[in-house]
Amino acid sequence: MTHPEWNRIPMVDLKEELRLIRTPLLEIMTEVLDSGDYILGEKGNQFEKLAAQYVGASYGIGAASGTDALALSLKSLDIGPGDEVITTPFTFFATAEAIAQVGARPVFADIEENTYNIDPTHVEKAITRKTKAIIVVHLYGRSANMREIMRIAEDNDLFVIEDACQAIGAEYDGKRVGAIGDIGCFSFFPSKNLGAFGDAGLVTTNQEGIYEKIMHLRNHGSLEKYHHAAIGMNSRLDEIQAAFLLVKLYYLDIFLHKRKEAANRYTENLHPLLKTPPIAQNRKHTFHQYCIELDKRNELASALDHHGIDSAIYYPVPLHLQPAFDYLGLKKGDFPIAERTAERILGIPIHPMLSFQKQDYIIKTINDFLEDNG
Numbered sequence: 560m561t562h563p564e565w566n567r568i569p570m571v572d573l574k575e576e577l578r579l580i581r582t583p584l585l586e587i588m589t590e591v592l593d594s595g596d597y598i599l600g601e602k603g604n605q606f607e608k609l610a611a612q613y614v615g616a617s618y619g620i621g622a623a624s625g626t627d628a629l630a631l632s633l634k635s636l637d638i639g640p641g642d643e644v645i646t647t648p649f650t651f652f653a654t655a656e657a658i659a660q661v662g663a664r665p666v667f668a669d670i671e672e673n674t675y676n677i678d679p680t681h682v683e684k685a686i687t688r689k690t691k692a693i694i695v696v697h698l699y700g701r702s703a704n705m706r707e708i709m710r711i712a713e714d715n716d717l718f719v720i721e722d723a724c725q726a727i728g729a730e731y732d733g734k735r736v737g738a739i740g741d742i743g744c745f746s747f748f749p750s751k752n753l754g755a756f757g758d759a760g761l762v763t764t765n766q767e768g769i770y771e772k773i774m775h776l777r778n779h780g781s782l783e784k785y786h787h788a789a790i791g792m793n794s795r796l797d798e799i800q801a802a803f804l805l806v807k808l809y810y811l812d813i814f815l816h817k818r819k820e821a822a823n824r825y826t827e828n829l830h831p832l833l834k835t836p837p838i839a840q841n842r843k844h845t846f847h848q849y850c851i852e853l854d855k856r857n858e859l860a861s862a863l864d865h866h867g868i869d870s871a872i873y874y875p876v877p878l879h880l881q882p883a884f885d886y887l888g889l890k891k892g893d894f895p896i897a898e899r900t901a902e903r904i905l906g907i908p909i910h911p912m913l914s915f916q917k918q919d920y921i922i923k924t925i926n927d928f929l930e931d932n933g
Contacts, residue, residue, distance in 0.1 A: 567867045568908050568917050571750050575912040576814070580806055587802040594798070599778070602801040607761070609808060610745075614727070615738040616763035618770035621796025622777055625724040625746025628760035629657035629694070631794060632720050632742040635772040638663050638691050645685050646694040646722075647677040648877040649897040654696055654722050655878050665887065666690070667879050669894040673837050675699065675850075675904075678896075679707035686711075692718040697726035697736050699873070700752065700845035701836065705731045705739045712740075720744060724760075727753050728815050730843035737763045747804055752818070752847050753811050759800040815845050817911035821918060822846040825907070828922045830929040834903075848873055849909040851925075855932055856905045862928045863907070868921055871906045 562568075577584065591602060603621050611619030622628045638644060640662035646654050648667040655665040668681035675698050682693060693712055695703045705721075712719045719740030723729070727745055729736045737743025747759040762773050775782045780791030822844070826835045834852035838844060850873060853859060860870045877897040879889040891898065907921060 570869045570908050571910045572912045583806045591798045591802045597798045600798045602798045603796045606801040606805050614763050615735045617765045620762040620773045622760035623794040624758040625760040626653040627794035628744035628762045631773050633661045635769050636718050642691040643689040644692045648879045648894045650696045669896050676703035694720045696722040700726045700847035702729045702731035702736050702842045725847040729845045732841050755800040756803040814911040818846040821913050830926045832929050848906045850906045852903045866924045873906045
């Protein structure tokens with residue numbers, strides 16, 4: 560049974576979003592096509608500078624994806640075999656995958672129950688003599704507890720990499736994520752709050768040495784053509800993606816404001832039995848996802864589907880229980896908060912184009928379900 564005015568309500572609506580900015584997108588795409596310069600060109604340089612400026616970092620380096628941004632960051636810090644990197648078990652696979660890709664060992668620390676971000680107290684307990692860095696994820700667009708993470712890193716001489724792939728524009732104590740730790744990593748996968756036309760990523764840093772190293776690592780370890788100082792990667796931001804992102808960056812704060820309006824509307828009107836995202840005074844949440852938590856998660860997802868409303872589980876299996884990480888020797892029960900959250904979490908539609916009418920329909924469907932099944 561769907562609403563008579565629309566077939567389905569999707570998690571995101573890229574077609575509607577891009578329809579609003581179609582004219583400037585087509586204009587800048589034409590500029591790229593006419594330039595004959597498609598890799599490491601003017602648009603890429605321009606986007607790197609403007610994106611770094613937006614984040615509040617001194618340097619920005621484009622990459623082919625957020626995953627590559629993470630791998631490049633680890634490589635730039637000479638992290639590899641024999642090293643350990645602490646991160647969260649409750650995030651997208653790429654965070655820990657990048658650690659494994661450079662030959663280091665992912666070490667997980669459980670999450671905070673309310674924010675779903677890594678718990679600094681568990682980070683501190685996970686440190687060994689092999690620990691070289693912490694990758695802190697700002698999950699769903701909410702910043703982690705950076706004051707404590709940075710204190711722990713300073714006390715133990717560790718690097719901090721911010722996985723801000725879901726959180727461009729998010730803030731902690733008035734400072735944007737990606738400019739707080741040693742390195743920030745961003746993903747511009749199309750469905751992200753700042754999404755490209757395909758895959759794209761960005762590394763940010765305030766340290767010139769890291770910037771210079773990543774600049775050649777992303778291009779086969781080369782700054783001068785056919786001269787290679789290191790084993791690098793082929794991870795360059797192409798001009799089509801950069802041009803697309805330049806236009807969308809201009810509209811980013813407008814779209815983030817619309818997401819916040821939608822999130823506030825959910826929080827104010829959803830059934831009190833639901834656990835909704837907490838808001839902290841010193842953090843600006845960008846709501847890449849709006850996730851609710853309840854025991855009857857799967858039943859609610861089925862009810863939403865029956866009413867033509869999409870939902871998604873972010874994330875159904877914590878990383879320590881993924882078959883790819885069997886070699887770590889971890890088991891169910893090792894990270895109980897992450898495991899419990901994975902059984903209860905549910906993302907519901909949130910995007911800049913979500914109308915009040917559709918949102919009211921989503922709210923009513925959820926509240927009716929809880930009245931009947933609460």
